[in-house]
Amino acid sequence: MSGIQTETLNMTSNTKQESPEKAAKTPLQLISQGVCLPGIPRHPTFTAQRQWILEQMALAFRVFARKDYTDGMAGHISVRDPENPHTFWTNPLAVHFGVLKASDMILVNYEGMPIGGNMRRPANAAGFLIHSAVHKARPDVDAACHTHSPHGMAWSAFGRPLEMLTQDAAYLYGDAQAVYQDFGGVVLTEEEGNRIGAALGAKGKGMVLQNHGLFTVGSTVSEACFLMTLMERACQCQLLAEAAAANGLQKVFIPEESAKYTFENSSDPETLYWEGQPDLEFEAYICKGEHRN
Template identity: 45%
Template sequence: MSPALTLSEHSKNTCSKSEQTPRHDTNSLSKNPLRRTWRGNVEGTVELAVIPKFQDRYAEREWVKAHLAAAFRFWGKQGFGDGVSGHITVKDPVLPDHYWMNPFAVHFSSMTKSKLVLVSPEGYVTPHGAQLPINTAGFHIHSAIHKARPDVVAAAHCHSLHGKAWSTFGRCIDIMTQDACLFYDNLKVYSNFGGIVLAPQEGENIARALGAKAKACILQNHGLLTVGSTVDEAVFLFSALDRLCHVQLLVEAAAANGIPKTVIDDEDAAFTANTLQWWENTYINFQPEYELLLEETNGAFLK
C-alpha cells in the first residue's frame, strides 16, 4: 500500500499548462459579432431570430412593455426582491423622453404589463400607464442616467445579494473568466456612498461615475447598476455581474488561503469582449429566460 499523501502534497497543483498558442487571427471572423456565435445549415435557410423591427411605434411599445415585465419576473426568480428597493426603466418608443418603470411596493414576481407606470421627464406618473406611485430614488437615479446618456434605452438597479456584498470593497471585479470579459473596459465604480437617493445630486453623481461608455457600475456600499440598448441587455448584464461578484467572493476566499488566482491578459480579454459585449449578443442571451417565463407563467406577465 502506498503511503498516504500529506496535506501539502494534496494542495499542489499538478495540472500541466498547455504551450502558448499563436495570438488571435480575426480575418476569418464575421464582421457581425452576433453571427460569430451561431451557425445554421449548409443551405443557409436556418436563421436566428433577432430583435424585431417595428413600423408601428404603438406595437413596439407593447413589445417593450412585455420584455420589461418579463425582466422583473426574472429578477423575482433570482431572489433580487428586497422590499421596495430596485427598479428598471426603459424608454418609451412613442414618447422617447418618457420611460416605463415598475410601481412602488409591487413585488417583481407579480409584475405585468398593466402594472407598469409611464413616467414623465419631470418624474411624475402620467395617464398613459398604471396609476400607481413610483420609487423616488429610482426616479433620481434613472432620470439622471437617461439625461446623461442618450444612448441608454434601459437602466437596471437593485440590491442583489452578491452585488451588494462585493460593492463594500469599492473596486471592480477581476477579469478571471470568459464571461467576465463582458465587463472588460466596460465597468466603473462609484466609490462613494451618499446615503439613500432622495435628491437629484446623488443620481447625478452615479450617472457621472458610470461615464460616457460603460454599461455597468458598482455602487460602493449599495449595489449594482447596468444599462443597455434594450431592457433585455440591461437585465442580462445585471444578472451576469451579480454572478461574477459571487465568483469573485469565492475566489477571494480561496486566495486568502494561499491559492493564487489567474487574471485573463488584456489581449485575450479584449478579443473576447469584442464578441460578448455586442448589443445583439447581450440581447439574445436573455431570450432563453424570456421564453422560459412565457412557458412557466402561461404568459401571465403579458396582461
C-alpha cells in the first residue's frame, strides 16, 4: 500500500537484548511475534501526507461498500487536514462509496464552507454538523466515520451499549463506548450535532446513535474504519446472543479485569491502525489502484 511502499520507517530492536522484566513492550510489539510491524506512516511533506490520507479515505469507503454499509445518501467519513487542522475532508453527497477516489473528497472549514478539493458536489449537511462538532471537541480525533450499517441500526433501536460478550467488543471497554439516546430526527441543526459530539465524551472511540446507526473515531482513517467494522460485527453478535438468550440460553460476560486487559493491550492507535490495514490493502488490490486518481 502507498504508505507502506513509499516510507522508510525506523523500528527499534533493542528490546530483544533486554530481559522481559526490563523491556516494557507496546501493544504492537506484543502482537508481533518476531519483527515488529512498523509504526503509523509519516510522510515528509503536508502534500504527501494529505494525498496518503485521502487515498486511505477512499479505500475505507470501498470497504464500507463491500460490507454493505451503504444506505442512499447516508454515511460519511471525515479526516482532519494535516496542515490546517481546523479544516477536514469529507465525501461528496450522493456518490456511492464503492466508486470514491482521493480526488472526490471535499475540504470544508468549521463554518461549513467548502474551501478545497472537489467543488463539483455538495457535502452532506448532516454529516458536516456531526463531524465538525466532534473535530472541534476532540483534538485527538483525526478521523471519524458514521454509517447506517444493518446490524448497527438494529442494535441502535435498544439505545444500549454493546455488552462485553466477545474479545472484539472489549476493544470498546469502558469509556471507549458511548450511547446517544436523544434522537431528534435527521441532524439538520448545530445544536443536535453538538449534543452528539458531547455524548461521545473525552475518551469515546465508538458510539451507538439510538434509532440511527453507529459512529467511530480514531487517530487514523484505518483505525476509525476498523472500529466501524468491529462495532457492526459486535452488534450482529449481540443480536444473535440476545435471540439465543430469549430461548433460554444464558449469556456469559467477559470478566471486568479481562475486558480491561484486552482493551489496554489491543486498542491503542498503532495496533488499531494495523487492524484496519488488511481490509484497506485488499481494496487497493481489487480496485487496481483506481482509488488514487
